[in-house]
Amino acid sequence: MTTQLPAELGASLDPAGPGTLERLHARLAAAAAEQHLLDVAYRTVDSPIGPLLLAATERGLVRVAFALEDHDAVLQALADRLGPRVLENPSRLDAAARQLDEYFAGSRHSFDVPLDFSLSRGFRLSVLEHLPQIPYGSTESYAQVALAAGSPKAVRAVGSACATNPLPVVVPCHRVVRSDGSFGGYLGGPDAKRTLLALEAA
Structure with missing residues (x-):
């Protein structure tokens, strides 16, 4: 039927x-x-x-x-x-x-959209809240970020916070590098991190 x-x-x-x-x-x-x-x-x-x-x-x-x-x-x-x-x-x-x-396109150096950090807590959240303070075109070491986030010895925890950043690019974990200047890991892969840092250095 x-x-x-x-x-x-x-x-x-x-x-x-x-x-x-x-x-x-x-x-x-x-x-x-x-x-x-x-x-x-x-x-x-x-x-x-x-x-x-x-x-x-x-x-x-x-x-x-x-x-x-x-x-x-x-x-x-x-x-x-x-x-x-x-x-x-x-x-x-x-x-x-x-x-x-x-x-x-290179015409914006920071983001001003509302952010919801509900996927992050504790020290990881402290790290994420610091990352936008790293100036466009600049980098900080994991140790520097640990100090700025209030736990100078928590260098590995900074790496973990960056690796699990739910808001990459907008919350710029790509600006965090190793103390020797090498890139370190990145959720989007090494090529993505290299591209972002090159864009900001241009």
Whole structure:
């Protein structure tokens, strides 16, 4: 048995209609945002270091993820940590996307979007709060960051905080290097860290 749809409804759901699904998705995302039904909104943006996943809560940008982290796995982790109502909603992240474009173009040296640090706690949070204070085009050693974060002996913990930074690029852990000037590790890989430092040195 088949059910006959009203002609106007059938037309509105016609998959051949240009942009139908996109419009429906946009309406759903807008309604969810207006009614505060979203736990996490996300979008992806292209960049010189590969596609970046941007995710935000109502408090602010909560996650920036590299492709090698597996964006689907990152979204699942966000759903587990922050709530299951996760929806692609590019307009919610327009400001962050625009500022990243400006940064990669060399015209922006710092970010001023609201940030949600709920994925970090304790000493790691202290490290992340210090990182934006490292000037654009400059670097600090892990030891210098440990001192600035209030635990001079916690050099390895600084490395761990940088390696698990949920907001790379925006919270610039790429500006932290070893005392001998070598790069050290980076969540996005050595090539990404080299690209970011070269961009800021230009």
